[in-house]
Amino acid sequence: MMSPRVTPSSFRIRSEVATITIAGVALLACGGSSTSAPPSGSAPAKRAAWDVRPLGGAQPIDPGIAAGAASPLLDASGCASCHAEIVAEWSTSRHALAWTNGIFQREYSERPLAWCVNCHAPLTTQQAGQYKDRGVDCATCHVRAGALVSAHKRPGSPHQTVADPSFGSPAFCADCHQFTFPVLGSHGEATRMTAHPMQTTISSFNAGPYAHERDGCMACHGSRKNHAFLGGHDPGMRNASIEVAWCTRGERLEVSVKNTVAGHAVPTGDIHRHMNLRIWRSSAPEALFEAFYGRRFEPDDAGGKRTVWDSTIAPGQTRQHTLALADLGGAPGEPLNLELTYVFLENEQPRADRAPSEPFTASIVRWRKSPGELQACP
Secondary structure, three states, X not given: OOOOOOOHHHOOOEOOEOOOOOOOOOOOOOXXXXXXXXXXXXXXXXXXXXXXXXXXXXXXXXXXXXXXXXXXXXXXXXXXOOOHHHHHHHHOXXXXXXXXXXXXXHHHHHOOOHHHHHHHOOEHHHHOOOOHHHOXXXXXXXXXXXXXXXXXXXXXXXXXXXEOOOOOOHHHHHHHHEEEEEEEOOOXXXXXXXXXXXEEHXXXXXXXXXXXXXXOOHHHHOOOOOOOOOOOOOHHHHOOOEEEEEEEEOOEEEEEEEEOOOOOOEOOOOOOOEEEEEEEOXXXXXXXXXXXXXXXXXXXXXXXXXEEEEOOEOOOOEEEEEEEHHHHOOOOOOOEEEEEEEEOOOOOOOOHHHOOOOOOEEEXXXXXXXXXXXXXXX
């Protein structure tokens, strides 16, 4: 059985097989607390030390430090004086780029919704202008009520650390990676949360094969210092979890796309993320075969959007397609083209004036072979 931890040594691309994991910081991700109402008659559940806002990220995170205060707990560069390697890892992560990355900024510049800021620059101090461009930084996760919060306090630590064993758990990550569609007010603030799922990464993980892993999400998304948070934007992760294969059976082509390693559905995260599988012959583009792996939605009169299509690939699941070679047009021996592309936007080919300032697609596999070169299906 393949280990859930994805490491550089596990990356593999075979002649007709490629792999990918999709996760990471979600575009327009705006949190969801793990806290739920206790059963009637029972004692109120104790809130985790990090859990300081209501469901759905309807409010920013209050670190318990006044905006404008010169507190070293708010300054990631100050953390580097003792935790240089950790800060170096974080500084290249999608967490660090949560506010400044081109994909988010393209969306936010067109629809500057206050709700979105609550996960892309979540702290009240950031929203007052302090270190906003650092996105999800050290204080975003570690500072509550003016003190540091962590899973445990290290011996000799100079901080008055609040130890909470649920820190860093899937429930913790759910604060920005699991939520429903909101109903928005006139300034883009969330006035209430609907029952319609918008981002489902954590519930998908909790239903998957690694739900009981000791390290939770970090079983796959961990790193040497556990602050790189690699996900869908990382080529190594993209080459490690989805397996694509094709073969012929007589005059038919069989193609499979399998989620072999990811502990949640692929793609996951922002509602726009999807993958396109395309198969065609160069002389007959009009006969192109295309499969879409993603979600589609329709507005609900009561608020939010209903999921009306979900072809994402669950852990261990395989999407299979069988095509008649003749339906792809062209001459019988003409080579076949196959490409699986991961797309971060709703539109794979946006207008030039709407294109983000960073890559918004990634080719997972791109193959070209004649039918005679393909292996016969077992």
